[in-house]
Amino acid sequence: MSFITRGFTGRGRERDDRLPPGQTLVGDFPVLSAGPTPDIDTADWEFTIRTESGAQHSWNWDQLMALPIEDVTTDIHCVTHWSKLGTGWRGVALDTLFEGVDTDYAYTMAHSYGGYTTNVPLDDLLDGKAWIAFEFDGEPLDPEHGGPARLLVPHLYFWKSAKWVRGLVMMEDDEPGFWEQNGYHLRGDPWKEERYW
């Protein structure tokens, strides 16, 4: 149903092929949060994967830092229409964290300090597609951007990259988390513009 808007010319004619539809490149780093920024000390921080058997795999901050750390350069796309290209992160791959995890479930619910949740299929977390990230642009991750550590799943809209992440719970079925219950898409592929449902 798209039609021409009278008088609108726009300006960003040199469209970058790395920009998904409906996205605009930004220079700053906008913040999308539903509530206050939690204050989390790395001394208290813990990340846990829990499976259907009740098994819990947990890492404290020092244990996370002792794992292989990867440098990640990637584009990120927020559902609120901004994108950043070539952003630099450091983190631990979810592949590393799932090495000793035995599960038949195909879905996860990411839980954050502060109580927020978002659902992510396990396939979207493995094979070099997702990290627990704790550095952005060479600096410790700012609390307002999810520090001390956030999930980084850059091939999905950025709300899936849960800020202040504290754990993943394996799920048999794909159930909506907080953001999805409030209108965001169950999967969130920016190239298909899966923003809302």
Add this chain to the structure above:
Amino acid sequence: MSDSPTVPTASAVPTAPTVPRAGWHVATVSRTRRETPSAARLELDVDGWPGNAAGQHLDVRLTAEDGYTATRSYSIASSGDGSRVVLAVDELPDGEVSPFLVEAVRAGDMLEVHGPLGAFFVWRPEANGGAARPVQLIAGGSGIVPLFAMAQAHANADDPTPFRMLYAVRTPDDVYFADELAALSAAQAPFRLDFVYSRRAPDGWSAPPGRITREQLEAAVIPAADRPVVFVCGSTGFVERVASWLIELGHDPRDIRTERFGGT
């Protein structure tokens, strides 16, 4: 919560009731007017609009003759069942969409909109399924838009819930919905409005202009002991500052809902 050894199975954050389904609609601009020196008010008649709750937003998509498109999100200043939707858009100096909406759009123009969007930063009257809890609204600049929608919905419903609004704004000339806010203060529904001016205060104002302080915040918000739901909307710096002070003042983080400006 940070020392808990287990991951919770249920979110501690309240979930939203069902909302009208979002979709693409054709909006006809029925009226425009200057809101402040840098902002315009746009009244839209949206074909097929399912109505919206106070605090929701929509996406506006503009299309150039060569097919180039630009999409941005805007908070809605109105609420209710009708097809009338009011926006108030601040013109960002380096913006691509906001200067067009503020300077070029006129009555009779058509725009593509997608919405209504968002189900968390929303207030509903008690008669319409909302919780009977006091409400504190805290706006920074154009962050007033969704909060004005809540205050207006409260007045329209004659809702008995105590409402209080703190509006941080640069100068008296930058106040959005000035006449409507004055009318709300005189309406039957309990509503109290406080201003903080950052650049220039009205003549004879009690406090010198300046960035909001924790003391001003504490003096102008419903105390934590009364368990208000608090909605904060503004720039990221404003929201971060205010929300962290609210927590220091004893407000439960789960009672604080925030919305921030995104890109241009």
